Amino acid sequence: MGSKPRILVARAIFPDIVERLRTHFEVEDNPGDGIWTPDALAARLADKDGAFTTGSERIDAAVLAAAPRLRIVANMAVGYNNFEVDAMTAAGVQGTNTPDVLTETTADFGFALLMATARRMAESERYLRAGLWTQWSYDMFAGGDIHGSTLGIIGMGRIGQGIARRGAHGFGMKVIYHNRSRLGAKLEAECKARHVGKEELLRTADHVVLVLPYTPAAHHTIGAAELALMKPTATLVNIARGGIVDDAALAVALRERRIAAAGLDVFEGEPRVHPDLLTVPNMVLTPHIASASVPTRRAMASLAADNLIAFFDGRGPLTPVNRPVAHPRGY
The missing domain is CATH 3.40.50.720 (NAD(P)-binding Rossmann-like Domain)
Structure with missing residues (x-):
């Protein structure tokens, strides 16, 4: 086994879910919940193996080019139009979403x-x-x-x-x-x-x-x-x-x-x-709140975390949005 994978949690989420992720990964989180520019996001992803995102983070070819270690991006949403899916697949980056729970x-x-x-x-x-x-x-x-x-x-x-x-x-x-x-x-x-x-x-x-x-x-x-x-x-x-x-x-x-x-x-x-x-x-x-009940938002965050954990422990993601991508060697 190598060292823990490094992941970025791009927005503020439930603190206990961040702590759960810390048992599996080295985590950089964003408790202040600022929305980063594309350049700032790319800079933070440069040394990361995975990311936990919401719909406000666009994962496109430019961001992927700046993040050579990146292998998975888990979106806390059922939609994933913030993903440039073809570019992610070409780069060997798995995308996931959170269907059904909402x-x-x-x-x-x-x-x-x-x-x-x-x-x-x-x-x-x-x-x-x-x-x-x-x-x-x-x-x-x-x-x-x-x-x-x-x-x-x-x-x-x-x-x-x-x-x-x-x-x-x-x-x-x-x-x-x-x-x-x-x-x-x-x-x-x-x-x-x-x-x-x-x-x-x-x-x-x-x-x-x-x-x-x-x-x-x-x-x-x-x-x-x-x-x-x-x-x-x-x-x-x-x-x-x-x-x-x-x-x-x-x-x-x-x-x-x-x-x-x-x-x-x-x-x-x-x-x-x-x-x-x-x-x-x-x-x-209304400000994009259709899924905004506490139980549902918790279920969405938990499923995004489950996708990251399952990917890196070798089981594969639970809810992929592009074709399966092998988990990185050494984890």
């Missing part, structure tokens, strides 16, 4: 954001806090119904299926979905969901929820043309990734009331938010 929590949040958007909760709370509520009126913040309405889901992976079950079984919604590949008959029956084309979904759904992974092909899946297909009474919710919606086009559609409302947990270029989205009233905005 499915139900994220589906809970997606449905909560749908409800808040449809029923104008954020808009009405701002009104109340501003001291503008002086009397009741019959149409004050009247929004759209959820029960019995049509729910359209774009991206029918585990989280999309979780949202479909909540809508169909809990609220009697008619569920339609669009996905790269159709679900099997058993899953469709469990979700009470019907597969349709994207255009039909946009024209038909009362509430559209986006849960698809970000890829270059998915960039601006919802843009001005797609928004123009939606009903003026419809809502749009994005809990997937920034860049799937053209945020500038969405702001225009909301301002012109071409759709009723939108709820976003993710944004293009986050943590920056397109300034026009901040000025339209018919919006619910």
Whole structure:
């Protein structure tokens, strides 16, 4: 056995998980939780064998070139669009993510954001806090119904299926979905969901929820043309990734009331938010917190740590995102 592998924990995480990692590795952590520039990240990775990252650290060809010892990067997220996967594979660097452990929590949040958007909760709370509520009126913040309405889901992976079950079984919604590949008959029956084309979904759904992974092909899946297909009474919710919606086009559609409302947990270029989205009233905005329950965030951090430990003890990563990469000799 050689000396312990050296790893970088790029953001602040649960202290006990850092201590668990210290029993297996030499750890450089970041308790101050500052976000490093790409050059600063590369400098810290130069002598590291592994890294524990979040979505805020981009692992690309330039970073990999500066980190010749690097063999694995464990992302504390189900998404990994911060990874340049082909470059990592070419460099012999394993990537991992944290699927499954956040499915139900994220589906809970997606449905909560749908409800808040449809029923104008954020808009009405701002009104109340501003001291503008002086009397009741019959149409004050009247929004759209959820029960019995049509729910359209774009991206029918585990989280999309979780949202479909909540809508169909809990609220009697008619569920339609669009996905790269159709679900099997058993899953469709469990979700009470019907597969349709994207255009039909946009024209038909009362509430559209986006849960698809970000890829270059998915960039601006919802843009001005797609928004123009939606009903003026419809809502749009994005809990997937920034860049799937053209945020500038969405702001225009909301301002012109071409759709009723939108709820976003993710944004293009986050943590920056397109300034026009901040000025339209018919919006619910949250700072990428769909998986933010304490048990789920702990499970995500634990799985990322498990991936690092399993890789270096020779078992191989539990949840790889690129083809298997052999663990380094000597550990």
